[in-house]
Amino acid sequence: KILITGASGQIGSVLSEKLKEKYGTENILATDLHHNPDYIGPFEVLDVTDFEALQTLVVNKGITQIYHLAAILSANGEKFPLNTWDINMKTFFNVLEVSRLHNIEKVFYPSSIAVFGNNVERVDTPQSSNLTPSTVYGMSKVAGENWAKYYTEKYGLDIRSIRYPGIIGYQSLPGGGTTDYAVDIFHKAINQEEFECFLGPDTMLPMIYMDDAIRATIELMEAPKEKLRIKTSYNLVGMSFTPETLASEIQQIHPNFKIRYQPDYRQQIADSWPMSIDDTDARKDWDWQPKYGLKRMIQDMFVNLNTPMPFTP
Numbered sequence: 001k002i003l004i005t006g007a008s009g010q011i012g013s014v015l016s017e018k019l020k021e022k023y024g025t026e027n028i029l030a031t032d033l034h035h036n037p038d039y040i041g042p043f044e045v046l047d048v049t050d051f052e053a054l055q056t057l058v059v060n061k062g063i064t065q066i067y068h069l070a071a072i073l074s075a076n077g078e079k080f081p082l083n084t085w086d087i088n089m090k091t092f093f094n095v096l097e098v099s100r101l102h103n104i105e106k107v108f109y110p111s112s113i114a115v116f117g118n119n120v121e122r123v124d125t126p127q128s129s130n131l132t133p134s135t136v137y138g139m140s141k142v143a144g145e146n147w148a149k150y151y152t153e154k155y156g157l158d159i160r161s162i163r164y165p166g167i168i169g170y171q172s173l174p175g176g177g178t179t180d181y182a183v184d185i186f187h188k189a190i191n192q193e194e195f196e197c198f199l200g201p202d203t204m205l206p207m208i209y210m211d212d213a214i215r216a217t218i219e220l221m222e223a224p225k226e227k228l229r230i231k232t233s234y235n236l237v238g239m240s241f242t243p244e245t246l247a248s249e250i251q252q253i254h255p256n257f258k259i260r261y262q263p264d265y266r267q268q269i270a271d272s273w274p275m276s277i278d279d280t281d282a283r284k285d286w287d288w289q290p291k292y293g294l295k296r297m298i299q300d301m302f303v304n305l306n307t308p309m310p311f312t313p
């Protein structure tokens with residue numbers, strides 16, 4: 001039985017659907033801060049900062065795996081730094097402790113390319129780069145990676161983690177990230193609206209299509225434990241592109257689509273992140289292989305966005 005925290009979020013809302021497909025709706029317990037009336041299946045309102053509430057759900061529902069997706073992301077996280085740290089760390093500590101105390105078999109912990117800061121190689125950023133993040137969100141993910149490694153080594157907890165790049169999908173909207181422009185742009189294009197991009201045209205960032213990100217997550221969770229050499233978090237990437245490249249590819253399909261660039265505070269965050277990622281370790285340890293490049297992703301986005309969304313998040 002799997003519990004998902006942050007199940008109404010950008011990743012959580014897609015991951016919960018995939019996990020229901022794979023393991024059966026009744027074996028997935030979706031949770032988030034607010035009830036989601038559109039969700040089909042077991043759903044509980046849960047504030048993961050509440051240890052007792054989390055423990056009660058895990059015990060009463062016979063949970064054996066936890067996917068911990070609740071967090072405050074990079075851009076929003078800069079508005080109230082100490083609150084971001086408290087929320088991101090408190091929730092993960094609760095997940096770690098409840099998992100240790102109740103013999104949870106596996107835990108998934110999402111990290112991010114936000115763990116990388118300045119003074120690392122920004123092209124094909126290596127798995128083992130030193131981590132000097134420029135955002136509180138990134139700092140919380142570096143700390144989280146090390147706590148995951150600590151619980152793995154000290155308590156034998158099976159925690160697996162991916163450093164997600166920017167994630168692009170049609171099923172959900174992102175919430176407060178620095179890569180959100182790459183989702184918003186598609187909605188503007190299909191609504192024939194001009195897009196104001198909060199990053200400059202040449203801002204190269206590592207990205208991944210949602211379908212690849214979800215498949216990678218499940219493949220990592222199903223990989224034989226003995227093959228997983230990285231105990232902090234795996235680098236992973238689908239593709240890298242700039243807003244200008246994305247916009248010109250979109251204009252192949254929507255010739256009248258217009259974009260203008262209005263960099264804001266998120267530009268500094270993006271400038272501290274890698275431009276591309278070396279994910280050799282994920283390819284070697286658990287056969288990671290992306291299936292979506294830029295053109296295929298754009299095609300799939302427009303095909304699916306032109307059909308009504310299953311629910312409005």
Ligand code: VAH
Nearest residue numbers: 073074112165177178179
């Ligand atoms: C964010 N989408 O922008 C998230 C992610 C790498 C980006 O961490 O904060």
